[in-house]
Amino acid sequence: MQPHKRVMGSRANAKDEAMVKRTSFEGDSCPVARALEAIGDWWSLLIIREALSGQRRFGEFQSKLGMAKNILAARLRALVDHGILATAPASDGSAYQEYVLTPKGRGTFPILVALRQWSEEFDNHPEEIATILVDRKKGRPVRKLELRADDGRLLTQADTTLKLRPAPRRRSA
Amino acid sequence: MQPHKRVMGSRANAKDEAMVKRTSFEGDSCPVARALEAIGDWWSLLIIREALSGQRRFGEFQSKLGMAKNILAARLRALVDHGILATAPASDGSAYQEYVLTPKGRGTFPILVALRQWSEEFDNHPEEIATILVDRKKGRPVRKLELRADDGRLLTQADTTLKLRPAPRRRSA
DNA sequence: TTGTGTGGTTGCATTATAAAACCATAGGCC
DNA sequence: GGCCTATGGTTTTATAATGCAACCACACAA
Secondary structure (H helix, E strand, C coil): CCCCCCCCCCCCCCCCCCCCCCCCCCCCCCHHHHHHHHHCCCCHHHHHHHHHCCCCCHHHHHHHHCCCHHHHHHHHHHHHHCCCEEEECCCCCCCCCEEEECHHHHCCHHHHHHHHHHHHHHCCCHHHCCEEEEECCCCCECCCCECECCCCCECCHHHEEEEECCCCCCCCC | CCCCCCCCCCCCCCCCCCCCCCCCCCCCCCHHHHHHHHHCCCCHHHHHHHHHCCCCCHHHHHHHHCCCHHHHHHHHHHHHHCCCEEEECCCCCCCCCEEEECHHHHCCHHHHHHHHHHHHHHCCCHHHCCEEEEECCCCCECCCCECECCCCCECCHHHEEEEECCCCCCCCC
């Protein structure tokens, strides 16, 4: 008989609501956390990346990314729920469905660019990176993303601060 | 005698090398995947975010983020291994250690800005976002991140393409 | 009607994450 | 020094997520 050292919940019978659950950032007030809630897992951004490069079919994502079909299905569902992808009834005639990016989905483009440029600049083996993002018209590499002030000055992290958002000021109703 | 808790490996005899493991993007040639390999999990970017806003101590991260100490420890170790954080021997006199951002760590700033701006633009409840990123000098909100061509033209996703990186052209030895 | 490809779901093993208990030092206090 | 507490973790245990393979449903073709 072990000294069952741990009383645990002691909630021997009740509802058993000690759910551990992978903490959600849904109600968090930090916009970074809120973004990660939607696309902060291992696969979502890669799916979006494929979608941005033109893939739309389940099988296309699956073969390009080499991921398990069940997680792909789960991720696609989550992305649709988050309004990042939408299901379109067809496109090539066949009665299958497709997954296309919504404006919200296409809006992730700067995130992907930022990730790419971070790898290009700091990766330990940048020579293993196969692709370059180029301006379509000239074919030349793009510049680094620029953060500018209202008046156009180029900003670094040190030039910025976080400020509390002013209260929404509700009308007295 | 404990019921030897878990068969675990059970590597009874043969190969048993069917390890499932959470697929790694380490060797992937896509820079986005390579970035996600380092900071693509649930907590790393939030830890980096706290570090960028000045936190350095284990307890500070733990209390600000409200995460379990064991995962915080694991994440900090991983971030140090990836060269994003470094441990500094002290700073306030006490013999404890601190975690400070390396240049590679500070280089993630555009990623965080991109995530923030994506939330600001597309979140379903943007009124719940508490903070605004402002220019420190003027106190006014910053502009959206800008992607520009070599010659300064502002680019959208549709104006860009991926090109294969030219071979490194090794000298004949 | 059988076959095949696409687009999934289900079952099971393994891994990661979470929460809480535990532990090892460091520093302060007497 | 001996005791206390705070800090900074590690260990233990439980639950959720992931990965793989097998299975299944339907569309379409022969």
